[in-house]
Amino acid sequence: GAGVSQSPSNKVTEKGKDVELRCDPISGHTALYWYRQSLGQGLEFLIYFQGNSAPDKSGLPSDRFSAERTGGSVSTLTIQRTQQEDSAVYLCATIAEPQGGEQFFGPGTRLTVL
Amino acid sequence: DQQVKQNSPSLSVQEGRISILNCDYTNSMFDYFLWYKKYPAEGPTFLISISSIKDKNEDGRFTVFLNKSAKHLSLHIVPSQPGDSAVYFCAALSGESNYQLIWGAGTKLIIKP
Numbered sequence: 193g194a195g196v197s198q199s200p201s202n203k204v205t206e207k208g209k210d211v212e213l214r215c216d217p218i219s220g221h222t223a224l225y226w227y228r229q230s231l232g233q234g235l236e237f238l239i240y241f242q243g244n245s246a247p248d249k250s251g252l253p254s255d256r257f258s259a260e261r262t263g264g265s266v267s268t269l270t271i272q273r274t275q276q277e278d279s280a281v282y283l284c285a286t287i288a289e290p291q292g293g294e295q296f297f298g299p300g301t302r303l304t305v306l
Numbered sequence: 307d308q309q310v311k312q313n314s315p316s317l318s319v320q321e322g323r324i325s326i327l328n329c330d331y332t333n334s335m336f337d338y339f340l341w342y343k344k345y346p347a348e349g350p351t352f353l354i355s356i357s358s359i360k361d362k363n364e365d366g367r368f369t370v371f372l373n374k375s376a377k378h379l380s381l382h383i384v385p386s387q388p389g390d391s392a393v394y395f396c397a398a399l400s401g402e403s404n405y406q407l408i409w410g411a412g413t414k415l416i417i418k419p
Binding site for chain 1: 312347348355408411412
């Protein structure tokens with residue numbers, strides 16, 4: 193597709209369960225971000241992938257969160273043992289150039305932890 | 307500690323009038339600023355940006371002004387149209403990090419017909 197896609201669009205899960213969120217970037221975009229947006233808040237940086245470099249994981253809120261990017265393309269964000277405070281919209285963005293280029297966002301995954 | 311602040315959660319403007327969205331920042335290392343627009347159930351889309359070497363950038367109905375001494379920027383939309391109703395995010399890029407944007411909480415703009 194022409195843009196960034198994310199799946200699922202909505203996910204409702206029970207507290208304690210694991211969830212996996214997927215991001216399909218724009219073909220050829222070398223850098224990929226994951227963000228979290230909680231209600232009424234700005235975008236919170238989670239993790240950044242750039243080519244074959246080690247990812248910047250400095251924004252991951254706890255060790256329950258992990259992400260990987262396979263083959264420099266699709267990325268998955270995994271949240272283990274979900275908590276209610278994990279409820280948010282999780283957004284993926286990619287950029288064509290690694291240095292401060294315009295970020296193209298997917299539509300997000302709305303996660304609700306009951 | 308919020309480094310990028312959008313103090314107005316919402317703003318209501320009459321169609322055809324000017325909309326002014328404000329953003330303040332605290333980190334003097336920020337040297338590039340962007341505005342994104344977000345519709346419900348969609349990801350943010352890039353609108354306009356400005357480098358710290360400039361004090362104004364214009365693109366059609368959208369103009370961004372930067373006041374470095376006040377650490378303040380604003381987005382002007384004129385004339386405002388119903389399709390401009392959205393949440394607007396201000397984001398900043400630091401010279402220390404060439405990829406990590408710091409985001410404001412957003413301002414919801416409502417254009418009244």
